[in-house]
Amino acid sequence: MTTKPRVLISDALSPAAVQIFKDRGVEVDFQPDLGKDKDRLAAIIGEYDGLAIRSATKVTPKILEKAARLKVIGRAGIGVDNVDIPAATARGVIVMNTPFGNSITTAEHAIAMMFALARQIPAADASTQAGKWEKNRFMGVEITGKTLGIIGCGNIGAIVAERAIGLRMRVVAFDPFLSPERALDLGVEKVELDELLARADIITLHTPLTEKTKNILSAENLAKAKAGVRIVNCARGGLVDEQALRAALDSGHVAGAAFDVFVTEPATENVLFGHPNVVCTPHLGAATSEAQENVALQVAEQMSDYLLKGAITNAVNFPSITAEEAPRLKPYIALAEKLGSFAGQLTETGIGRVRITYEGEVAGMKTKALTSAAIAGILRPMLADVNVVSAPSIAKERGVIVEEMIRDAGGDYDSLVTVAVETERGERGVSGTVFADGRPRIVDIKGLKVEAEFAPSMIYVSNEDKPGFVGRFATTLGDAGVNIATFALGRDQPGGSAIALVEVDGPLPADVLARVQTIPGVKQAKPLAF
Numbered sequence: 001m002t003t004k005p006r007v008l009i010s011d012a013l014s015p016a017a018v019q020i021f022k023d024r025g026v027e028v029d030f031q032p033d034l035g036k037d038k039d040r041l042a043a044i045i046g047e048y049d050g051l052a053i054r055s056a057t058k059v060t061p062k063i064l065e066k067a068a069r070l071k072v073i074g075r076a077g078i079g080v081d082n083v084d085i086p087a088a089t090a091r092g093v094i095v096m097n098t099p100f101g102n103s104i105t106t107a108e109h110a111i112a113m114m115f116a117l118a119r120q121i122p123a124a125d126a127s128t129q130a131g132k133w134e135k136n137r138f139m140g141v142e143i144t145g146k147t148l149g150i151i152g153c154g155n156i157g158a159i160v161a162e163r164a165i166g167l168r169m170r171v172v173a174f175d176p177f178l179s180p181e182r183a184l185d186l187g188v189e190k191v192e193l194d195e196l197l198a199r200a201d202i203i204t205l206h207t208p209l210t211e212k213t214k215n216i217l218s219a220e221n222l223a224k225a226k227a228g229v230r231i232v233n234c235a236r237g238g239l240v241d242e243q244a245l246r247a248a249l250d251s252g253h254v255a256g257a258a259f260d261v262f263v264t265e266p267a268t269e270n271v272l273f274g275h276p277n278v279v280c281t282p283h284l285g286a287a288t289s290e291a292q293e294n295v296a297l298q299v300a301e302q303m304s305d306y307l308l309k310g311a312i313t314n315a316v317n318f319p320s321i322t323a324e325e326a327p328r329l330k331p332y333i334a335l336a337e338k339l340g341s342f343a344g345q346l347t348e349t350g351i352g353r354v355r356i357t358y359e360g361e362v363a364g365m366k367t368k369a370l371t372s373a374a375i376a377g378i379l380r381p382m383l384a385d386v387n388v389v390s391a392p393s394i395a396k397e398r399g400v401i402v403e404e405m406i407r408d409a410g411g412d413y414d415s416l417v418t419v420a421v422e423t424e425r426g427e428r429g430v431s432g433t434v435f436a437d438g439r440p441r442i443v444d445i446k447g448l449k450v451e452a453e454f455a456p457s458m459i460y461v462s463n464e465d466k467p468g469f470v471g472r473f474a475t476t477l478g479d480a481g482v483n484i485a486t487f488a489l490g491r492d493q494p495g496g497s498a499i500a501l502v503e504v505d506g507p508l509p510a511d512v513l514a515r516v517q518t519i520p521g522v523k524q525a526k527p528l529a530f
């Protein structure tokens with residue numbers, strides 16, 4: 001009997017997620033407040049295959065160290081800045097989010113915040129309910145005809161733009177990655193940041209928090225903004241310098257600010273609090289029943305698909321693989337990893353470049369996932385902790401150039417994968433395929449045809465094609481009590497270069513390998529393990 005995967009929900013997700021996990025055959029433990037208690041989370045995380053979170057759970061390297069079984073972290077929402085992605089990646093943990101489920105709701109919150117500022121609704125509400133009827137105190141501004149400056153025009157920024165245009169606003173957007181065509185489609189004017197600052201009556205931020213966007217509204221940029229500007233931040237705390245904003249509000253240069261997100265959260269105190277022209281909400285951007293249901297259902301489906309079928313959707317650290325693709329891809333992932341491992345085990349010097357060629361049917365599959373597997377295989381003999389998820393970033397860190405090539409089927413096989421590793425000693429290529437039985441085979445080594453399965457204990461020999469080698473080799477192993485299980489030979493021409501790929505029962509003792517290396521004509525003999 002196979003055991004069910006176990007998922008922990010450590011934040012306040014909609015209970016809809018619990019039902020999905022149960023229906024899909026995943027055991028689920030719903031502890032909505034656990035994420036706030038990092039010690040308890042650390043104490044139990046080791047029991048789970050999946051962790052479903054919102055923004056309250058901080059997945060730090062310390063938590064990940066304890067997460068021995070963890071395979072996937074699912075963020076029911078957009079921002080994954082509460083997850084240490086490099087640490088998760090290094091441990092082979094897939095991190096997925098739900099990039100669209102709460103976008104409309106968050107865009108609506110930004111628009112609501114804009115109106116709250118323009119008409120001072122929160123202060124007017126408090127005053128009215130206090131029995132003051134201060135009709136002359138709350139003079140607002142009209143939105144119609146005003147210019148909205150959007151910093152970050154991605155999913156949410158674009159929805160805000162559409163809604164603002166519907167409100168008869170002019171919209172200018174600063175986003176280096178916004179194409180002119182998309183800007184035209186949306187009806188927004190793409191501008192540089194300085195122009196946005198000079199023209200916008202209201203600025204709304206919709207970027208992630210990165211090195212480039214941190215304090216994008218700094219004291220200097222706030223000073224460049226139009227006098228009387230209003231600022232809305234429903235994206236991430238830290239995009240605006242809170243101290244500088246407070247000073248600009250105090251001086252009157254900034255007429256108002258509406259913030260849903262803060263540098264430190266939960267924000268129980270903040271320099272913006274108490275200013276009469278500031279409106280705050282406690283990170284409510286995604287807080288509608290519709291959005292919460294969307295993201296909870298989606299994350300539970302995605303995590304179940306991964307844990308039960310190997311399908312990957314919306315992962316921020318691995319290419320997507322559909323549930324239909326996963327079973328077809330699985331044997332090729334094993335093939336790519338084993339070919340990489342073969343090349344890695346034979347490599348004795350630094351690797352400069354890896355070229356992976358996909359020919360035939362396999363070229364139409366998710367080759368990025370296969371390439372990650374091949375790189376993991378290559379690096380594993382050198383680095384113990386590498387895995388399919390972390391391999392591409394480790395290769396990049398080490399300056400290894402990875403090239404992927406796609407070709408039509410040309411040779412004897414419907415699908416062929418070739419992994420070629422370039423070192424200072426030259427290039428070594430090894431090719432393989434998956435036969436109808438679903439088992440990967442090695443079919444070519446350095447241009448010499450062979451046909452062998454990958455086995456737990458093997459010997460690779462390259463030698464001169466001279467009479468007597470096979471006999472001496474078999475005798476050397478036989479005399480040492482090492483049983484040969486399978487024997488594959490290849491050569492370029494009679495009397496030319498030859499190779500032998502031999503499977504043996506049990507590990508090969510070092511002294512036997514040393515004796516093989518002394519057989520006349522042997523150029524290289526290496527033990528291999530798969």
Ligand SMILES: NC(=O)c1ccc[n+]([C@@H]2O[C@H](COP(=O)([O-])OP(=O)(O)OC[C@H]3O[C@@H](n4cnc5c(N)ncnc54)[C@H](O)[C@@H]3O)[C@@H](O)[C@H]2O)c1
Nearest residue numbers: 079106152153154155156175177206207208234235285286
């Ligand atoms: N308040 C909330 O509850 C809430 C809810 C959902 C999302 N969010 C946050 O909103 C933000 C936007 O989400 P999204 O789904 O629109 O993301 P997205 O990735 O679709 O869009 C982000 C946009 O920012 C742009 N960008 C990146 N760097 C930039 C830079 N240096 N200058 C200008 N633009 C830059 C990108 O090109 C992209 O178009 C995220 O930080 C997300 O976490 C907050």
Ligand SMILES: O=C(O)[C@H](O)COP(=O)(O)O
Nearest residue numbers: 054055056077078079286
């Ligand atoms: O990035 C997001 O999706 C939002 O910040 C929502 O966060 P929450 O799920 O904690 O409300």
